[in-house]
Amino acid sequence: MKNLRIASITLLLGLSACTSRDDQNFMALLALANGETSTVQGEIPVEVNISDVTGDPSFVFDTTRSIGVYVTVRDPISPASGSLVQILETSGSSTGEVIFQAVVSPEGNVQGSFTVNQTVNKVTLRVTIGGQLYTWLIDISNVEEIRRYLLVTAEITPITIVDSDQDGIADTDDAYPNDATRSAIVRLPTDGYYTVAYEDLFPTQGDADFNDYVAEIRYEEDLNASGQIKNIRGYVRHVARGAGYRHTLQLTLPGVNNATFSLKRYGFDDTTVESDSTGVLTAFEHVELMPNSGTTIQSDNTTKGQIYKPGKRAEFEVSLATPVAAESLGTMPFDLHLNVVNTGKKIHFAGRYLDANGKDLYLDPAGFPWAILVPGTWLWPVETQNTHVAYPAFKSWYESAGTTNLDWYRSPLADKVFQR
Template sequence: MRFDRKWPVAIALLAAIILLASCSKKKKPFLFLPLAEGGSGTSLPIGDGSTPASEDQSANAEIADQTGETDFNFQTTQEITVDVTITDPNGPVDGAIVNITDPDQGGISVFQGVTDENGNVSGQLTIPTTSDELELVVQVGETVATQPISTDNLIGIDRDIEFTQPTDATQIADADADGVPDGLDYYPQDATRSSRLIYPAGGVSVVAFEDLYPTAGDADFNDFVVQVKNEEDRDAKGQVVRLRGEYRVLARGAGYKHNLFLNLPGHGVAHIVVRDGAGQVVADLTRSLSSFEALPVFPKSIDYFANPAMGSAALFDSSVLCPGMCNVSEGSQYVKGYTAEVEVIFEEPAPTLSAAPYDLFIYVLNTQKQIHFPGMVAGATDPYIDANGFPWALKMPAEWNWPLEKKHIESGYPQFKSWYESRGATNRDWYLQTTPESSDNLYRYFSRSPIAAYVLQYGLSHQSLLWAFVSVMLTGLIVLLFLKGRSEFEA
């Protein structure tokens, strides 16, 4: 039998092209601002990492980051304030791009803003508590400076960066004239927004509630379970101007009924689309609101806003969103719950927001009680921590399989106990850690291959690694085809 050698050669060429394409990206020169004792950085010349550039440009960084212990409130994400000032010998640098990325989330941007006439940009960012280090990237014209930021007990980023030579922040291509070059502007034709931030970077969060407040529950955290995706649009100053959320009801292991609400500051326009389990639109409404407090996530109609009230018949409750004891029993067929898409357009850039998914809470119709995440109410004692030291609500910044009915969360996630007993100091990724035995106590909704897990966690931010993996797989296929073809040829 004749062996056609064209196919292995073609596949080999394809693998080589992919690998070369992933490794041939041009890298811009950068300036590394190293951390130094006493908070001042040491100057280094611009270079490509090994060879100094011809321009004698350097910079110093004065670091006054705020660190300290924060109250443990069962949160799996942390909020960090940002205050960065850029100067050169001529004074404050207006129009410098300040970007902060998270290498532990595949290098995704967690903050971006443009300095004002005082050379300053400020705001806040949210990252998982599992992130160990961030990277500060400052771009002024063609000059790019980077510096690592340790997240150990980090509360606020406070840095003054001084370039020793005059800089030129002139941008060549900026179609909407917002100060952000088109190459870094997610909305290059819209001057009101320039960046889009996704929470979490991996794609989805899962929020789980116990509903017996103020009585302690059974800690299976499946009374009401919702998958959440959040996006923020920010302007050139790093302020939130739009917010989007997608909410998918995953489970309901309770006899009580619930409404889902979202507390946000400010006012403006809300657009909400609700779909049933089959994907059919059952509500589509837009409303200008004087307040975003207690914004319903699953309204039935615009009539709700004429007489807003928790428990209103104009809202979908959880008995409709996921009927019966929904997706909490082992071996039960999965029931698709309702989904809602919510977009909020702020009339004015939003003041400080809490960490995504923000103040998302349920109202229990049977008890007429609200249930919030811990830490949402200021005071000497947190009303949303029960007598056993447990919360009634948890959020996980990742795909998370919830416990089966009457299965304590510790039976499904063995590291949960050590995490909360250490007050978050150890086992910060407890929600990702299971064993074959503990997994038997979970409703296995999320399951994925290693490749899918990589893409969901990092997207395409690590393209060279992804393409290298694909190339290796193609090479393996070449070898298999070659051996198979040779054996057929010899036969």
């Protein structure tokens, strides 16, 4: 029978207090005092210092957010080498997918970030130390960075793990047990697709129907054992074009050089391969994922009563020459932008390009963007309607800077949106 113990946690008040343990500066705060629950399966008690950073990041119509992870694991003698740090998306009492994974550095540190939908307010921090499993449920509602210092209160006896590729991640936790450059697959979003929707009149203000160009996209990231991105796969489909203009859909990954890029495009029947190419890109800038929008959709899919006909789809994979921190690629959906063939303008999501005075180039004078991302299969407004009318909670959401009506996109007026 397993001998379960509650973590020994010291609550110290004030800087003058310190422990007499090896680390004089160690201050352990009671996890429960932070509104968290801690489940400890390990035999050896672990003290936790919580220094999570909270706050409200600037709002640019985000429906997802990225949260930093800084975890240190050590025992009284040394860094707890080999410890595995994982973050799992959590809903209610059900623990979902791994959305971040890394083994600690020789100094006992893990540093990285993960992305969740704004509607997700809990994650599970799971740490495997010397073969023992420790989990903490963390309320991330107001958290920008998870910062935890874990001190195992006794010396850890190293255990032998089966690690076929010797990347530090046990085969049982390694999505690629025979590939030392990769160890985890993170899906964005964890379920289904994101819908990206663009207004194509930039720099002129649009009519906010967000149906000029609509696509579904999901990504998969392969992380290396340090939690950096090694590969990115993307699955994209054109789903609506309520516009007279023609467009191409492009992707920029800043700082990604000499990556190997492969792209496969399919026909309307979903199975015929129309093109299949692989090459090395010196810089990953304005890479065309979807060709001219006049060729990728059979029906505009924006007229009320019309039968939905899916557009063409493409799959791609970027294999990075040098792995990068997820943070360096920016928030979802990365820098996925619309190139308007007729005007020569590129339309980006807000929050990425600022002028010399710090003004966002992709917010109009009313502070409104030309591109939005919505988690899930979103129903865009039909012609002559706009998002304000079709989604009654939309305005409250952005006027509250994203603090209320976080799931505004789930409650349309049925006759104002395109049914599919």
